[in-house]
Amino acid sequence: MLTLDFHPTGRHFLQIPGPSPVPDRILRAMSYPTIDHRGPEFAALGLQVLAKVKQIFQTQGPVVIYPASGTGAWEAALSNVCSPGDHVLMYETGHFAWLWQKLATRLQLKAEVVAMPGTCPTTGLPISWRHGVQADLIEARLKADTGHTIKAVCVVHNETSTGVTSNIAAVRKAINAAKHPALLLVDTISGLASAEYKHDEWGVDVTISGSQKGLMLPPGISFNAMSAKALEASRHASLPKAFWAWDEIVEMNKTGYWPSTPNTNLLYGLSEACDMLLDPRHGGLPMVFARHQRWAEGVRAAVRAWGLEIMCADSAVYSPVLCGVVTPQGVDADAVRKLIYERFDCSLGTGLGKIKGRMFRIGHLGDCNDLTLMAALSGCEMGLKLSGIKLQGSGVQAAMDYFSAHAAPTALAKAA
Amino acid sequence: MLTLDFHPTGRHFLQIPGPSPVPDRILRAMSYPTIDHRGPEFAALGLQVLAKVKQIFQTQGPVVIYPASGTGAWEAALSNVCSPGDHVLMYETGHFAWLWQKLATRLQLKAEVVAMPGTCPTTGLPISWRHGVQADLIEARLKADTGHTIKAVCVVHNETSTGVTSNIAAVRKAINAAKHPALLLVDTISGLASAEYKHDEWGVDVTISGSQKGLMLPPGISFNAMSAKALEASRHASLPKAFWAWDEIVEMNKTGYWPSTPNTNLLYGLSEACDMLLDPRHGGLPMVFARHQRWAEGVRAAVRAWGLEIMCADSAVYSPVLCGVVTPQGVDADAVRKLIYERFDCSLGTGLGKIKGRMFRIGHLGDCNDLTLMAALSGCEMGLKLSGIKLQGSGVQAAMDYFSAHAAPTALAKAA
């Protein structure tokens, strides 16, 4: 029988920036018996879920739900709108932007990387990984592409590897300013349902997302939301595809069904997650976003009090989902994480790729609350000290001060 | 909140040939909290699951687990071993073979179909859909391919749309007899863990399977098992792929991890499913196969007693997973299914593609037992009669006679 008990007692604190903790309501929903995906009860479920998911993406257009994890949805987005050898412009904000570019290359696209150049003089960390997308760099590059060979601009909305968000509306404005026909593809795998995201209003052509972050589901579901322009492009794109092809899915979804077998039990969970996020009694999406912002500020207050550097160097684009914490030079961030995991039963995110060992990440998303974060920050503070790091002050104290001084938005709403 | 209650009372009988009913043990395992897929507990889980899955495929080679449903694994198999425009030979045993061929075509392969020609004079049903793969047809075609342009032979082990299995060892023998280098790709999505399957011994190059049939899981996991020859081929195959690419997955699996996010909670379920199937106290896989054979024979006894035709016309290749029941000329099989669903809360499989409306399918796989089948057969018998079909005799009586006369193999094993 399944046993997962590295720690003998108590509940694990899963404070990575996704998969995030799955609420009991969702785990219970997912454990209902699997039903016939060709029967009438399934169609009723399918139509409901598809309608609710659109509200989450803030779009009127179709949203395709894949029975696959997020990397698949990256591939889906590209293969539905690109042809072999197509030129795509990919902005490198961090490791996931880098992985997406690598995937584009494997798909035989010509993936050109844009990024801020250089490394920080003090930390040696890549500057582009500490800032959001610089829309002017994209605008300049597109203006230079007078032949319009660039088919798509790909950016990451919330960089899971760094805790930096990007201004998507600004990217759209840049593309428009350059009068360039390129499609705008946005990965908000770790942003959706935690950070505000407006597919239609921001003029995104394809939005990619996944289940295991703000949607509070286990991994296994991913999404493509698409504009009319993207749908039109997909009719002419010739990258080979079948499982990912939008056409049949969008068509069959009209009846609540899927062309191939959907992952029924995760759809139960998705239905429940949407109900929780959209629940008007709790303020719906605006309140969801507001509480993420507040948690994020509390966590950053702690990091500042410790005297450690926040990975995101631009306060205008702090992520409401996670905080990257740069460890002092000479300290292996992964050794700190390991100590915290073993001593305090708390998982933190590792530094990825170019910043491995230089930082760790604290997730504060989804089914979270103040005391869960106080637990995580206590674990971090104890772990940092036990690792021999001299802290300037108590981050735990700073976070308590912040949370005490700023009541949760929901509580205020109830009082009002 | 999630409500799925088209029927106000009692347990639904899910008698489609997959998704099959998910046992409580597996649903409970799946509802454990999601853990960090980069942490040490996950690696321990990953290594265990990967080792157990090999036993299910009866292979020493690697098995790739995709966080995606079965159609994806079809695409994965082809895109890992084929290059654009490659010629593949696909044997049409039924609707799923036909769908796989359609998918190959979408992937821009040259998919040549082999099949027995013609339709049954009495029923009008396609002859090739009522028989398993005719290995001699494949042998002849390969011998004619003197230039060895055919890169792969694709066959379906257990045709879910008809209830016909195919002799895979015979296909391997045919390829060898033709001295042809084509790879052998086999879909056993609905056969694995219900019908005997030997990836290594039968000389299969790529086996495709899924979670929601004999493995008794919800949909959302699919597999590729591969031979050394297939792995070698994958190094030179140029179909664009990333999510499906074997190379990175096989490499990272050595440490118990995956390159992209695996679907953690379904892996919990897969681990539990393997434990159930391989449990030596219950006789392991041989007993699993034996009980499916017995259930199948009991169900066929019922169909014969009703005087209805079994879709599979060759008793040597009856499926142990499902039985296709041909309804009399002029009777809409789907109307019968609908009546049974509405009146008796039992889901049966529909006729697919070319045989839509002409037959329905009774699944008898996975977490099943005698009385569950008696319930399903009772529902069928009542539904057939209520639909105005004149039955020769009582199938329910015939099945009771069969099950009474033939004790379940497990019971025998315990007595011994």
Next chain:
Amino acid sequence: MLTLDFHPTGRHFLQIPGPSPVPDRILRAMSYPTIDHRGPEFAALGLQVLAKVKQIFQTQGPVVIYPASGTGAWEAALSNVCSPGDHVLMYETGHFAWLWQKLATRLQLKAEVVAMPGTCPTTGLPISWRHGVQADLIEARLKADTGHTIKAVCVVHNETSTGVTSNIAAVRKAINAAKHPALLLVDTISGLASAEYKHDEWGVDVTISGSQKGLMLPPGISFNAMSAKALEASRHASLPKAFWAWDEIVEMNKTGYWPSTPNTNLLYGLSEACDMLLDPRHGGLPMVFARHQRWAEGVRAAVRAWGLEIMCADSAVYSPVLCGVVTPQGVDADAVRKLIYERFDCSLGTGLGKIKGRMFRIGHLGDCNDLTLMAALSGCEMGLKLSGIKLQGSGVQAAMDYFSAHAAPTALAKAA
């Protein structure tokens, strides 16, 4: 870890007359985290549950919920209204009536038994166990009690050991006709929420019930519903009691709390069960009762077709909850049950007390449906035959004929 796998595959058929199968909705509800039974969320739950439970008992008065199983509620009823040595009249309809009398005796009451005398000439079974309460016997006894020493009349509404119900309104009428002040105590542990029951309208003083039958919960909750007269009597009754004492519970329940620790998770389940039973979309209690009547008739059709005797000898009081099946002389009913359990993974009720070995019981209550009963009846028919019993005909066939000819009341309601 917990393993309950005497049978290696498939779902067990729990066809005893309680505990009945617990629906998934209820099991899921019960697995929510335990909360503080002194906190505000609990009070909200408590008030809701107490209000809903009254509807189930069809009473305006208080219903006390005990965190204990049914035997405790028997004791509670007696100890709240009786003083040591009190004379109570107990009608013996079967084994549970007999057990209740035994319990009354242990509580130092003078428990006088009323029953129809004698045994059946053909079967040797006690006649009183094959009929419901004979109200005239009670009336005669009460009339003879001119000194009004009898404090309470105790009857069982649905005798779980035999499948016989009793006319409670007639008993009340008899007491009134005798102009006797005795309280009327009724056990409907196995009747509530399956058979129609009207605490107020029928003039019952104390109703005793439990969770594990028509309420579809696991055992662990039991009830006392009481009239104003019973509450008044409880103020003067001097049997020692504390845990069972109504006064403090009724008082604290007004705020949604309990004086001692309630069993939180079963209350979650009870709340869900009430929602299911009262759901207006499915017709509420009237439809619940109607479907039990129909199932019962289908099962009896089977027993008659087998040529076996139904334990209940009076068709006016057949139980809608279970059917007692008398096995032929010389056949050990428990050996038949054992064979059915081992071969067909189906639990049936044993013969209890005076009728041990002479009969078995088929439960058809709670979360049941037609095909579940067809499964159970198939198991019985195969088991009876394998036990060497010569059956007159096929009960399975008879039940199918009945269920086919009589559509479930819910289906009709939907069609209407």
Next chain:
Amino acid sequence: MLTLDFHPTGRHFLQIPGPSPVPDRILRAMSYPTIDHRGPEFAALGLQVLAKVKQIFQTQGPVVIYPASGTGAWEAALSNVCSPGDHVLMYETGHFAWLWQKLATRLQLKAEVVAMPGTCPTTGLPISWRHGVQADLIEARLKADTGHTIKAVCVVHNETSTGVTSNIAAVRKAINAAKHPALLLVDTISGLASAEYKHDEWGVDVTISGSQKGLMLPPGISFNAMSAKALEASRHASLPKAFWAWDEIVEMNKTGYWPSTPNTNLLYGLSEACDMLLDPRHGGLPMVFARHQRWAEGVRAAVRAWGLEIMCADSAVYSPVLCGVVTPQGVDADAVRKLIYERFDCSLGTGLGKIKGRMFRIGHLGDCNDLTLMAALSGCEMGLKLSGIKLQGSGVQAAMDYFSAHAAPTALAKAA
């Protein structure tokens, strides 16, 4: 459907001294289908559970498991060994001792209370509620009872209302020193499986316990463990009883069954709980006790740092289960608790009876760990400050210092 969502996001911190948080393993075990409590699978379960429970009580004698909550087990203990009017000596250590005495009085026993006299000059709190049992007071009283009219001495091992334990071995010694035949009855409802408890070695005659504390189950199961002397006494005790009567239960338990319906699903949970507590890989009971002691010390370090008084005034008998925190004069402890509940989603225990409003209780028992306590302490610290209480220092800091300096015993065991 069941909705319990006063707080819109995150996991509730249930830090009352019971019911304690129920681990997922136990909730999953409890949600297995209910089985026939008269069938062979149940007997296998029953025998296992009964054997494991004895290890928890550290006894060779029988342990009776009641399908009822803890108050019932108090009544059971008394009614099995007492006769109406019997004289019992009850030591008042706090509210639960007081409630037990009240219950004894309702059972028509002559319940004499022993206690330390007076109230604290500074706090006004009853002195006896701040200390454990004073065995010399009991010894003196028993010596004075030369006629041996006292039938039983009743003490509470772990006073849930105050956080004070009592030395049970010393009480036994006192009874022996007085050469008095009185039975020793001990309530360890909130102590068992958190604080060391030795039924046999300490010479206890009846131990009373419950499920919802150290056993980590929901409420609904309670226990009596009894000595040979207690069993002998029960044969002559004449308080009316039936549901609680040991004789039939002990007899039937020999076969793994119960005379009345046991609460099957909670027994699943109990089986799982015992497996977790006794698991040799995690050090078994000694490690369970050691980790509770450490948590308790960490929490007390916090209370001291705040400058608040600990309810327990004798460091020799600090409870490892909970800590009573006395709020400053003039501060309503319940208002503080309410604020912490509403703002920080954390439940704390209220002050009960004589100390209502004067203190609150922090539970640190069962399925707990360091960061869960850091969360709770953070909630307390923020709540105390927001309530306007001036704290001497940071309790959160003190607890972090303690937990950092003292690694959990399990971790040490693994390192060794």
